[in-house]
Amino acid sequence: MTIKAINVRNQLRGRIVEILTGPVLSEVDIETAGGIVTSVITTRSVTELNLQVGTEVLALIKATEVSIAKI
Amino acid sequence: MTIKAINVRNQLRGRIVEILTGPVLSEVDIETAGGIVTSVITTRSVTELNLQVGTEVLALIKATEVSIAKI
Amino acid sequence: MTIKAINVRNQLRGRIVEILTGPVLSEVDIETAGGIVTSVITTRSVTELNLQVGTEVLALIKATEVSIAKI
């Protein structure tokens, strides 16, 4: 089933630069135009999506999950 | 109380370009090097932090909140 | 840009049965095989995706967001 569109407003395009694999969850580091974005997903998803260093992906972030800090 | 460091791995620097204010929650759009990042926070926080169009901020996103899509 | 696959493990297919629209966020109720699933997304996303009562959608839920209760 192809997804035509998704409501997730934040979609940062990038390339995987590192994968740290654990028994249940894995950390996937993605190089984007805005810097490294780190994602934690299930190790099963890493395998099923066949994610590897170099794979081009979108990092998706729901707007309600974004906090703001003043600097 | 000043925060010296925070564990949130994803910190995208940017400038607020639009604020859509609701009675309880507001949408804050931030222009970053990786594109527009949209955040939804309480309207009280917008007021207390004195967020305005032009304010420089960090968008903070916990790694467990980042999903990955293959393109 | 078409999304070929997404890591989000929980994908519940259904049809929108009600939309409650607010100024910033909207509640979207989806009838699935497992019952009604309620989603809160930005009103802008509702408009951009042209979501309406009757639209067929996938409800996507990251595995780290699912809690478990014993009954």
Add this chain to the structure above:
Amino acid sequence: MTIKAINVRNQLRGRIVEILTGPVLSEVDIETAGGIVTSVITTRSVTELNLQVGTEVLALIKATEVSIAKI
């Protein structure tokens, strides 16, 4: 302390069909009327709630955590 009611709108009833145990977090797969729902919770919670394959549970998901994709 018994919980009489909870605001979490999405409560999917099901039976645990698999538990993948890690040192800190575990993946729990629940068979519901809408398909398999995957949850990631702390391994300590799995032990304290005595969750096992076959245990009947509710999968709880806050409405703000549900995204929508058009198909």
Add this chain to the structure above:
Amino acid sequence: MTIKAINVRNQLRGRIVEILTGPVLSEVDIETAGGIVTSVITTRSVTELNLQVGTEVLALIKATEVSIAKI
């Protein structure tokens, strides 16, 4: 259906001191031993649970949602 136990590790007991009602979502402020805890839930849940100033409640927070800052 009574919930016997829930995996959510963080359960802060308190009393509601303020409710700010919006068309879709509401802010509920809870006085706990650790200070005021603010929750944003759907306005429908506020109505269905009959939440009012003075109601005794538990604030529930999944461990994966808690960030840490050094001070």
Add this chain to the structure above:
Amino acid sequence: MTIKAINVRNQLRGRIVEILTGPVLSEVDIETAGGIVTSVITTRSVTELNLQVGTEVLALIKATEVSIAKI
């Protein structure tokens, strides 16, 4: 870069009483005035922030992540 203020409304001060370290994620237990608060963050963050038993920290929780149960 010092953070002057953050929109996260729930900031519970406490002291770390236990750290359970996994290969990717770790559980950090914090003693606060309201009881133990459990956080799950990346093991890399634990290392980079030099978190140890006894370290004084703030537990930060976004208001949209707080659910409410009636007791």
